[in-house]
Amino acid sequence: MSTIDYQERIPNNVGLSSDRKLQRALEKWQPAFLEWWSDMGPEGFQASDVYLRTAISAEPGGWAVFDHVKMPDYRWGIFLADQDPDRKIHFGDHIGEPVWQEVPGEYRNILRRIIVTQADTEPASVEQQRYLAKTAPSLYDMRNLFQVNVEEGRHLWAMVYLLHAYFGRDGRDEAEELLARRAGDVDKPRMLDAFNQECQDWLTFFCFTMFTDRDGKYQLAALAESGFDPLARTCSFMLTEEAHHLSVGELGMQRIIERSAELSMLDPNGDARAQGGIDMATLQKWINYWFSYSIDLFGSEVSSNAADFFGAGIKGRYREASLWDEHTALEQFVTLDTISGGRISREEIPLRNAMNEVLRSEYIKDTERVLRRWNKALAKLDYPGQITLPDRKFHRRQGLYAGLHFTPQGELIDQATFEARRHEWLPTDEDRAYVRSLMVPVHEPGQCAHWIKAPHRGINRQPVEFEYVRP
Numbered sequence: 236m237s238t239i240d241y242q243e244r245i246p247n248n249v250g251l252s253s254d255r256k257l258q259r260a261l262e263k264w265q266p267a268f269l270e271w272w273s274d275m276g277p278e279g280f281q282a283s284d285v286y287l288r289t290a291i292s293a294e295p296g297g298w299a300v301f302d303h304v305k306m307p308d309y310r311w312g313i314f315l316a317d318q319d320p321d322r323k324i325h326f327g328d329h330i331g332e333p334v335w336q337e338v339p340g341e342y343r344n345i346l347r348r349i350i351v352t353q354a355d356t357e358p359a360s361v362e363q364q365r366y367l368a369k370t371a372p373s374l375y376d377m378r379n380l381f382q383v384n385v386e387e388g389r390h391l392w393a394m395v396y397l398l399h400a401y402f403g404r405d406g407r408d409e410a411e412e413l414l415a416r417r418a419g420d421v422d423k424p425r426m427l428d429a430f431n432q433e434c435q436d437w438l439t440f441f442c443f444t445m446f447t448d449r450d451g452k453y454q455l456a457a458l459a460e461s462g463f464d465p466l467a468r469t470c471s472f473m474l475t476e477e478a479h480h481l482s483v484g485e486l487g488m489q490r491i492i493e494r495s496a497e498l499s500m501l502d503p504n505g506d507a508r509a510q511g512g513i514d515m516a517t518l519q520k521w522i523n524y525w526f527s528y529s530i531d532l533f534g535s536e537v538s539s540n541a542a543d544f545f546g547a548g549i550k551g552r553y554r555e556a557s558l559w560d561e562h563t564a565l566e567q568f569v570t571l572d573t574i575s576g577g578r579i580s581r582e583e584i585p586l587r588n589a590m591n592e593v594l595r596s597e598y599i600k601d602t603e604r605v606l607r608r609w610n611k612a613l614a615k616l617d618y619p620g621q622i623t624l625p626d627r628k629f630h631r632r633q634g635l636y637a638g639l640h641f642t643p644q645g646e647l648i649d650q651a652t653f654e655a656r657r658h659e660w661l662p663t664d665e666d667r668a669y670v671r672s673l674m675v676p677v678h679e680p681g682q683c684a685h686w687i688k689a690p691h692r693g694i695n696r697q698p699v700e701f702e703y704v705r706p
């Protein structure tokens with residue numbers, strides 16, 4: 236087990252001090268990163284003491300240190316899961332060959348593109364979330380937001396390390412560009428659509444961490460299988476951080492859903508809004524919106540790029556080694572809905588070309604598991620309704636179903652019908668204004684906003700009323 240050296244300017248477990256050139260390059264990038272953090276990181280709380288966790292080793296259990304830290308003093312660093320010297324490529328066309336410790340020339344461009352695309356999402360989400368702390372529903376939630384934010388910053392470090400260490404000049408240029416693009420900017424937007432959306436309310440934040448960070452989990456898991464070993468090891472470690480982001484989203488949503496049920500059952504007309512909460516219909520619209528945006532991130536259902544990535548041994552399936560028996564993915568097919576002549580029909584697609592869809596399906600299964608937990612919580616409260624996921628074809632802007640219109644149940648409809656019913660399925664301006672009107676700060680220890688249930692338990696065995704952020 237490798238421990239992390241916190242004595243160095245850039246904490247790392249990659250022996251940075253033995254590669255002077257790389258160390259110098261990264262030390263040059265570091266002040267630019269800090270400047271970006273102070274410009275685009277959480278607004279207004281940079282001088283506060285925040286109860287943050289820091290990794291002490293690259294093992295899954297290596298999270299022992301929790302302490303009050305000012306965010307700009309957070310020790311962002313480079314942590315890779317330990318190397319397995321006998322590791323072999325275990326899928327695609329190179330099965331059985333030793334994994335690569337350097338970038339193979341023929342795959343240089345696709346690897347760079349994959350790394351840059353992943354990297355771009357990390358600072359983007361920090362930018363999207365930068366005003367949220369001002370309206371945090373509790374100090375507990377504010378601290379979780381900041382923990383997610385500093386870790387997304389660290390994920391940027393993880394990717395920038397790969398770019399600097401393995402892609403020479405091009406990599407250094409890309410690393411600079413990562414600090415130049417801005418979420419939602421008209422001239423220099425972030426690369427992916429979901430990462431240019433606004434995040435001005437906490438319902439959106441919890442949807443984002445529930446649905447969009449979960450895309451991150453699946454992308455990282457697919458890359459953790461990679462034959463390019465440094466990428467696989469980086470992503471393995473990032474996954475341990477990502478798990479926390481997902482739990483922030485899942486539990487945050489559950490607290491809102493439970494409050495919504497309680498308030499609606501309290502109200503004579505069953506209206507949670509009349510009781511100062513968020514009604515279930517509005518929650519469902521947010522879920523429809525963020526689920527559909529997030530599954531777009533997996534890319535096109537039928538993709539020759541995806542086939543190439545798999546064949547090259549660069550991007551595997553979710554848990555390629557343990558969930559699947561056959562690892563060439565040749566002469567196999569996936570059946571999916573295609574549209575022709577205004578009708579949905581089923582078509583067989585060669586498995587390698589359907590890798591995006593295979594990963595999306597794993598994501599959907601995972602999301603369905605969370606919905607079952609939410610619905611169980613609703614049943615426990617004797618609430619008569621349920622939360623559902625829309626069909627994967629609903630409200631898509633990428634892939635086979637983009638430009639077409641479907642109901643949340645997956646029925647093909649025309650544009651006029653969709654537009655006429657849009658307000659039933661997706662957030663309206665009025666819904667957004669209402670949700671925003673609830674976003675008033677509750678920054679007293681142990682207190683929580685009315686529209687969301689207080690958390691069950693605190694962080695790291697601290698009580699709920701612990702001062703997770705000190706002003």
Ligand SMILES: [Fe+2]
Pocket residue numbers: 357386387390451
């Ligand atoms: Fe991340």
Ligand SMILES: [Fe+2]
Pocket residue numbers: 387448451477480
């Ligand atoms: Fe994340």
